[in-house]
Amino acid sequence: MTHAVHMLAFEDDPHVIALRWALERMGVPVVHSTGLAQWRGREIGVEIGPGHARLPDMGDAPISVWNRRPQAPKPKPGLPQDEAFLAGEWRTFYENLVATAPQLLPSFWVNAPAAAWNAENKLLQLVAAREIGLTFPDTVMGNDAGAVRRLAQNGRVVFKAFRPHAWQEEGGVAATTTILDNDHLPxxxxxxxxxxxxxxxxxxxxxxxxxxxxxxxxAVRLHRRSREAYVDWRIHVLDKDFFAEQITLPAALEQRIQALMASLGLVFGCLDFVVDADGAYQFLEINQAGQFLFLEDMIPDIGVMRMMASFLAAGARDYSVVEDASLTMAEFRASEAYAAMADRLHIDEPSIV
Known part of the structure; x- marks a missing residue:
């Protein structure tokens, strides 16, 4: 099974189910594990010595490993007095695996676990973006009220949480992206x-x-057909006023994006920018395990599913996109794989966000 693609994610991740369907239509075998410590659902033991380093009895190395959204191991049940020790041992063992996985399993990793872990650091992202010349808004991270007030002296600021979150409130969902001004700071x-x-x-x-x-x-431009741009487009994708179109980025920006990817050690990522009133692109963040299939729901001929399936099947940064026109979200939604997933996850609307 040397040409298999191995996927690391929770069992019912819709992106994993969709890409598995696409890869199998291409004749590419797919193996699934929930995480590094549950490789193919087995117990795991790393064997290492002066002349070897391996994961025994794990089969041939896959052509690529999609480190999509792996699940950390859960400690096995034990005595109450042992819970803290067991949790610490499992956490440390997992950190050891994250740091060494590409050496133990020499496949094409999307993304390498250590790089994926580091890329979740928002401050690290901005430091890397600054070094390669990407423009981004002045930022304060932390809980220093004085620094926040200085930032707000010259205009409004946007508050965001470090991790995605939304609260269900009367009348709808409240997102964590909020506009504040100097007169209305907390x-x-x-x-x-x-x-x-x-x-x-x-x-x-x-x-x-x-x-x-x-x-x-x-690259896709996301905006509303009328009035000003959304504060946070993610909670408006089902609005009738929402509009998406594929665009071509300036060549210099594409080069800086690839430089940022290289700086962070990533081969896959979803980047967010805004375009200001002067037409300049301002970098916001990169999500190394971001959602992307929703783009094909908005723009059916964009081909993002074919691109990602071709990438995983090739197991290399340089690859060609297969010409199979049936590898689309529309075909997937008409498949038995989608019907089974929709039944398990109680999906009523034919879309994946």
Missing amino acids: DTRVIEFCPGIYQRYVEKTSDIRVTVAGNRLL
Whole structure:
């Protein structure tokens, strides 16, 4: 099974189910594990010595490993007095696997576990972006109320949480992206209570989503047909006013995006930009395990599913996209694989976000 693709994610991840369907139509075997410590559902033991380092009895190395959204191991049941020790041992063992997985399993990793782990660091992203010349809004991270107030002196700021979250409130969902101004900042004690990300607000005309898979990228402009741009487009994708179109980025920006990917050690990622009133692209963040199939629901001929399936099947940064026109979200939604998934997950609407 040397040409298999191995996927690491929770069992019912819709992106994994969709890409498995696409790869199997291409004749590429797919293996699934929930995480590094549950490789093919087996117990795991790393054997290492002066002349060897391996995961025994794990079969041939796959052509690629899609480190999609792996699950950390859960400690096995034990005595109450042992719970803290067991949790610590499992956590440390998992960290050991994350640091060494590409050496133990020499496949093409999308993305390598250590790089994926580091790329979740929002501050590290901005430091890397600054070094390669990407423009981004002035930012304060932390809980220093004085620094936040200085940032807000010259205009509005956007508050974001470090991790995606939404609260269900009366009348709908409340997102964590909020616009604040100098006259309406939270009380000092509120700012100091919890660290957050505060960025100078950009008077934007649209949002840009860039999906990078190896040497290829797809860029989409996201905006509403009328009025100003959304504060947070993610909670408006089902709005009637929402509009998406594929675009071509300036060559210099594409080069900087690839430089950022290389700096972070990533081969796949979903990047968010905004376009300001002067037409300049402002970088916001990169999600190394971002969602991308929703783009094909919005723009049916964009081919993001074919691109990603071709990338995983090739096991290399440089690859060609297969010409099979049936590898689409529309065909997947008409498949038995989608019907089974929709039944398990109680999906009523024919879409994946």
